[in-house]
Amino acid sequence: MELMATAVGRLGSRFSLVFDPDAKQVLHSALGRWLDFPTDLAIGVKSEDEVVRALPFTRRFPHFEIVEQQLTFCGVKYVARSWDLGLAFKTELIAPFYPHDEWASVAPLFFIRLEVQPQERIFWRPADRVVRRGQVFVRLQRANLHLTQAHDRLKINYSVPKVLWKGERERPEDLGESEELWWCDERLVPISSNAELLDDGIAFQFDLDDPTKCRFDLVWCAFVDEPVLTVFGQPASFKYRWLFTDVEAVADFACRHFDELLAKANQMDELLSKSGLTKSQADLIRFSFQNFLLNTWWVVRDDGAEWFSVWEGSCHFHSTIDVEYNDALVYLAFFPELLELLLDEWALFEMQDEVGSYLAHDMGGELEVGRQAYHHPMPVEENANFLLMLHCLWRWTGKHELIERHSGLAKRLTAYFERSDTTGNGFPNLGTANTIDDASPAVQYSREQTYLAVKTLCACHAAVQIADALGETDWANQCRKLVERIRKTLDEQAWLGDHYAVCLERSADGLVDAWTGKPLSGELVGWDAYSIYTANGLLYLLLSGNEPDLNYQRICTDIVNAYWQSLTEYGCTHTSADRSNVWVSQNLWRDFVAAYLGIQLPDNSPRYFTLQTFMNTSGLTKGFIDTYLTNNLCFYPRGITSIGYLFALCGIQIDKVRNIVRLREKAPYPCRVPLLPLADWERGIVPAVVYRLVEGKMRVELEHPEVLGDLQVVWY
Structure with a gap:
């Protein structure tokens, strides 16, 4: 595939690299994205007569004439070819990951594999020569890097100011320097024998006539031995500090367990490559998984309590519920215990307004966890999201203690639904601001939204099953009545003949712009548009085979018609009347709901992945980006929603309760x-x-x- 900016990351450990061929650099830091630095990383080959070719991440050396890349689930591969040298040079960056294995997934390390092969012709042109012997190397250069040779390895040290920067390529000159700094300790360690230490890297001598001298392995390790987050006022350090004493221990672990870690990474790669997914579906998963990882924080407070949260990409909010509502498919696939931990954490963020109890939009922002950082709440939506994730995790794991632990909170959240409807039709008209915050007023914060009504119905349906399992008859009956009211209104008032209305409200009078605080008036434009969000609340119930009683003929008709009415180059906009943006994650979610309901929409993954290549070439470095040009949700975790392709393809429904x-x-x-x-x-x-x-x-x-x-x- 073509070269594009590509990230690799670690689970909860923040060590990340963003390879940016257009800018001829990598973004590198043990603290990860937005706490990183543009770095000249030269990975290449030097012949015996001093001819050098390198991958396009350096400005110091000439580049290979032809370079292609291949995404993997656990990293990225580059294959470079040179007419001048008659060589093919393969480089693979491996970020080991294995489900339920914290050592493999959390350890702050990357493996680098280098391989040299002869390339006697390219297209119809013979190589000028075939270099038989020479040097392969990995070399780093950056102004604030301190590089020191130490026995068989290269020490890398530098400090990182405790100041986030918002750009994608270069740290702003006016960012300023923080008086507080982190000290980062890294090692570049050869795994293969006969390495040569350079002032700025490591080299090996290759010989095409000796098969043992054509492939070389090394490991790049990092360590930050101090607190990195503040969680409810307490300092918290990376979880890996409880697994390893220092960076040397990480390096020792990597070298001793190299074969095992490599085998696990290869198994994960093969699971995806040998699945029935299309190339664009699989690449979307590969690309977005690494972007998800680089947003994760897994830390331990001084009191020993673990904390896991995920930055909302360029927004830097911690574990926004509506974002994790989509991300959670990856927890269900690989680490359900992390979703359980998140549910316990969200329960600490119960808030109150005049309607009742609701959950905060997020857990904090930037480097501090403990209170909502977003400027306004989304009560109905986040309450429903929490309940649907709780229900799904319960059904998928069969863990009764989950619903026992959260039953009191769940009751209060469903009570909010009851009181948010002041008209008696079941559709919430209070607390209706939602996550679609670049959309028109009709989509974003209108009263009596069909999207929120269906999601509320689904959450109450889930609550009925939870209440029944706990013997809470009164609570179950209360939720059943609300489900019936919403269903009646949905059928009688929201259906417009070939689709559902965005909202029942047709006037903007009395609405307040959630961003400006100014009152709105007049007709609510787009109330009757085709929307991709109607069935959004259904997926978690479909995943366990516990979907509610709805008119699915209408639901399916709505999905299909909204698809065609809102389709653009890179996917569907929010509605047919609201052309403000495309959110890839919400398109994916709609695709999966459709698949579970038996609707065969066209495969839209080429559209979604084309957006990623566009946004990571030709001067742009956005990582996974969820949005088009009028928003900037970049290096965003939500792309891992794409793991749902594997669920939808076989229609898997798990219910361990039954x-x-x-x-x-x-x-x-x-x-x-x-x-x-x-x-x-x-x-x-x-x-x-x-x-x-x-x-x-x-x-x-x-x-x-x-x-x-x-x-x-x-x-x-």
């Missing part, structure tokens, strides 16, 4: 779909659904059914 897993009998095409949430990661066994075409008919079988234990498999 002890069943439901899977589709047919797929759109012959394919293999790994069942990530049901894997036995300790033994490395991942069950899969395999769809084959046999004598013109689709046949399905389940690989490794023994991993499912006593779960009953139901085909539908």
Whole structure:
């Protein structure tokens, strides 16, 4: 594929690299994105007669004539070719990740693999020569880097001001310097033998006539041995400080466990590459997963309490509920215990207004956790998001203690729904500002929104099941009545013949702009538009096979018509009348709901990934960007919503409360779909659904059914 700015990151450890070929640099720091520095990183080859070619992340050396890249789930690969040298030079950056394995996933390290091969011709042109021997190297240069040779490794030290910068490529000159600094300790350590220490890096001698001298491995480790976040007033340090004593311990771990970590990373890569996903679907997952990782913070307070949260990309809010509502698919796939931790953390952010109890939009901002940082709440939406995630995690894990622990809060959140409706029709008309904060007033904060009404209905339906499981009859009945009221209004007032209205309210009178605080008046433009958000609340219930009683013929009609009415180059806008922006994550969410409901929309992943390549080439460095030109949600975690492609392809529905897993009998095409949430990661066994075409008919079988234990498999 073409070269584009590409990030690699670590789970909760912030160590990240952003490779930017257009700017001829990498962004590098042990503290991660927005606390990093443009760095000249020269990775390349030098012949015996001093001819040098390097990857396009340096301004110090000539670049290879042809360079391509390949995304992997655990990093990125580059293949460079030179006519002048007659060589192909392969470089792979590996960020090990393995579910339920904190050591592999959290350790602040990257592996670098280098390989030299002969390249005798490119296209119809023979190489000028084939260099048989020479040097491969990794070299760094930056003004504030202190590089020191130490026995068999290179020490890298530098300080980082405790000041975030908002740009994407260069630290602003007027940023200023903080009196407070972090001290970062890093090592570049060869794993392969016979390395040569340079003043600014490490080199190896290659010999194409000796197969043992064509591939070389090294590890790049980092360590910050002091608090990095403040959590409820207490200093908190990276979790890896509780796993490793210092950077040398990280390096020792990496060298001793290199083969094991590499095997785990390769297994994760193969699970995706051998799945039935299209190239653009898989690349979207690969690209966005690394952007998700670089936003994660996994820390431990001085009192020993762990804290996990995820920056909202360029906004720097910690674990915004509506963002994690989409991100949580990756927790369900790999780390459900992290979603459980997040639910416990959000419960600490219960707030009150004149309507009742609601959850804060976020847990904090920048380097401080403890209070909402966003400028206004989104009560109905965040309450519903929390309840739907709680319900799904309960059904997927069967952990009854989850709903026991949060039952009191869940009651108060559903009570907010009841009181937010002052007209008696079930549709909330108080506390209705929502996450779609670059949209028109009709979409963003109108009264009686269909999107929020359906999501509220879904949350109350989930609450009914929670209440029934806890023997809370009165609570269950209260929620059932609200579900019935919303359903009645949805059918009788919101349906416009071929789609649902954005909202029932047609006037802007009495609304207040959530951004300016100014009152609005007149007609509410776009109230009757086609919207991609109507069915947004359904997915978590579909994931467990516990969807509510709705008119699904209308829901499906609404999804299809809204798709065609709002489609643009890179996906659908919020509504047909609101052309302000495209949010890739919300398009993905809609796609997955449609797939679960049996609607075969066109594969839109090429549109979504084309936006990513556009935003990371030709002078732009945005990482995963969720939005188009009128917003800047860049280096954003929400792209990992794309992991849902693997759920939707086989229609997996897990309900361990009922002890069943439901899977589709047919797929759109012959394919293999790994069942990530049901894997036995300790033994490395991942069950899969395999769809084959046999004598013109689709046949399905389940690989490794023994991993499912006593779960009953139901085909539908």
